[in-house]
Amino acid sequence: MVTKLQKGVAIAVLTSVASIAYYILSYQNLLPDELEVRRQQKIALRRQQSAIASAKKRERRETLRKLDRKNHLPKFIDRALNLRQQQLSPDEQRLQLTHDVSAPQTICGRPTAIGTLQDFNLLRQSQKPTCPGTNPQTSNNVNSDENNPPKSLLLLDGGKARGRTGNNLVEFLHALQYSRDHDIRLGVMTGSWAMRVLLKMWMAIDLENEEEWVARFEEAFCLKIFRNEEELVAAGYTRDKISRMDTKELFWYVSSEPLEEYMSSQAEDLRVLWRGYNTGMGVDSSGEVVNDMCSGINAVFGNGEDKSEVVYSVIHSRSLEGEPGYRLLSNVSKHSGCDPVAALEMRPEYIKSILKPLGMLQHPIVFITDGQSFEVLQRLLTDPDIGPLIRLVPEEASWIGGDMTLGLMSNVFIGNPASTFSGFIAKSRVAMGFGHNYLFMSKDGKGGYRPSCGDVCIFNSKVMGVMS
Numbered sequence: 001m002v003t004k005l006q007k008g009v010a011i012a013v014l015t016s017v018a019s020i021a022y023y024i025l026s027y028q029n030l031l032p033d034e035l036e037v038r039r040q041q042k043i044a045l046r047r048q049q050s051a052i053a054s055a056k057k058r059e060r061r062e063t064l065r066k067l068d069r070k071n072h073l074p075k076f077i078d079r080a081l082n083l084r085q086q087q088l089s090p091d092e093q094r095l096q097l098t099h100d101v102s103a104p105q106t107i108c109g110r111p112t113a114i115g116t117l118q119d120f121n122l123l124r125q126s127q128k129p130t131c132p133g134t135n136p137q138t139s140n141n142v143n144s145d146e147n148n149p150p151k152s153l154l155l156l157d158g159g160k161a162r163g164r165t166g167n168n169l170v171e172f173l174h175a176l177q178y179s180r181d182h183d184i185r186l187g188v189m190t191g192s193w194a195m196r197v198l199l200k201m202w203m204a205i206d207l208e209n210e211e212e213w214v215a216r217f218e219e220a221f222c223l224k225i226f227r228n229e230e231e232l233v234a235a236g237y238t239r240d241k242i243s244r245m246d247t248k249e250l251f252w253y254v255s256s257e258p259l260e261e262y263m264s265s266q267a268e269d270l271r272v273l274w275r276g277y278n279t280g281m282g283v284d285s286s287g288e289v290v291n292d293m294c295s296g297i298n299a300v301f302g303n304g305e306d307k308s309e310v311v312y313s314v315i316h317s318r319s320l321e322g323e324p325g326y327r328l329l330s331n332v333s334k335h336s337g338c339d340p341v342a343a344l345e346m347r348p349e350y351i352k353s354i355l356k357p358l359g360m361l362q363h364p365i366v367f368i369t370d371g372q373s374f375e376v377l378q379r380l381l382t383d384p385d386i387g388p389l390i391r392l393v394p395e396e397a398s399w400i401g402g403d404m405t406l407g408l409m410s411n412v413f414i415g416n417p418a419s420t421f422s423g424f425i426a427k428s429r430v431a432m433g434f435g436h437n438y439l440f441m442s443k444d445g446k447g448g449y450r451p452s453c454g455d456v457c458i459f460n461s462k463v464m465g466v467m468s
Contacts, residue, residue: 105432107274108294109308110409113433114271131222133185153187153224153237154179155244161193162247165400166420168197170467171250176221176269177262178245181255186223187237193247195285201401202273204282204290220272254461254468262468263459267431274428277405296402297409299394300366312364312391313355314410315380316403317346318419319373328418335463336417337452338440343416346376348383351414353448354438360412365389368403370421404428412436417458420467426458 105112133152156175161168172194179186188194199205203220206213214225226232232242245253255262280292292298301307319325325344333340342350355361367377367390381387393403400421407413407425415422417439426437440453453463461468 105275106308107277107409107432108297108405110297111308112409131185132179132183152241152243153185153232154182155187155189155226155232155237155242156194157189157192157244158246159191159193159196160247161197162251164421165197166422166424167251168193168247169424170420171247172198173266173269174250174253174255175245176223177255177257177265178250178253179223180265181257184243186221187232187242188223188225190225190227190285198273199284200290201278201293201404203276204278204284206282220276221269252466254466259456259460263430263456266427266459270428270431274408274432278401291399291401293401293405295397295399296366296368296393296406299397299402300364300391300406310364311360311411312366313360313412313414314366314368314407315346315351316407316413316415316419316422316425317367317369317373317376318416318422319344319370319376325416325418329416332417332440332464335465336440336457337442338417339442339449339452342441342443342449343418343439346380346414348380348386349447350441350449351380351386352383354414354441355412358412358436361385361389363389363411364391366391366393366406366410368393368398368406408432408434412438414438417464423458423464423467426455430455430458 105114154175156172161171175186175194178184203213203217217223218225224235226235257265277293278290279294280290282290284290297307301310301312326341329338329344330340332338351365352361355365365380365386367380369377377390381390393406404421404425407415407422408428413425413429413434413436415426415438417423422439426439429435429437435455437455437458438451440451440457441449442452444450457463459468
């Protein structure tokens, strides 16, 4: 007997065959002119699609040309960024030339504006000691040599740190600078706040080659890692020879070095950090597997778009806890000439006055924020020009490291100069050779805004105070 299922299958097959036969007969019955019309329609559709794709490519090239024409960093900054290269010994220069100098450094598949020759990784293999506190001819540790280590040490320890991540990064960079300024050895305890902050985003621990990781970390930052008090004593650092600065003291430290030299050393440190950005491999100081610093870029531009070529802007909105934020920005405004409220409120007119002249109102705008001022985002989303371009980082991919990398690798960055997080992104961008950092903007008297202070200002203590 034929079951109901067999009958159903047979009916479905007959229906499909009948449909195919009808289509073939219908197509065969078309007049030659009708066939030609259909063929021409297909050709026209392909040409239209090709024209649209070509137009998008031309638009992107034109935008990049427009950005490039305005992307040149001032000669002062160029000198500062290349100061370290000029100071390298002949041996160090020859060592650098063994690396690939033709390809620029890339981060998350996007090229930076520096080549590997300039993107120095603090090559410290020369015979002369170069780290602070290790040269017996210049150091305050006059008795130090290979068999007799330096007798004074600036030690970063303790688990507590002042402020948020942006502040903590300033504190670590200030510690490196203090070490250079005072020619004193810098040490870091493995359980310290510094390791906790850094390893979550850069230079994750490789558990399979931990000793090699220690050596790379120490060489990169010219410091010494200690696991416990016993290692300090074994290295010759008795308590009376160890000095400590808490994070508040480090945050408030202002270097007396000339601005050009200060920028050079800060850029050097930032480049080292970003050469070791985490990709989800390795663990942090607490043994937790690290996040991928590329997670934000991958989440926002991972759906078929070429991440290496996509053109986009980033807006970093930081409210700074309301009224204190206005006071901070007002103080920066007095020394930089920037508008005292615009970078906090991020109104559509402000954003458009920056992006429109650059041709960037045709490309995505990624919005990153501390989440304290929803009104800023709401205003931008309801604006007819900006709203359709806004892209938000999915919640599962949103974290400090991912947001930071999105800002670093953007074509245009708009931030708040009173925020140390914005400041760190801007400094990193300058170190990587990127212009188009819009933090210091003042009204131009014509309803728009213009830069009031250049990229150098983010490093200048006369403008930024302790945040420089």
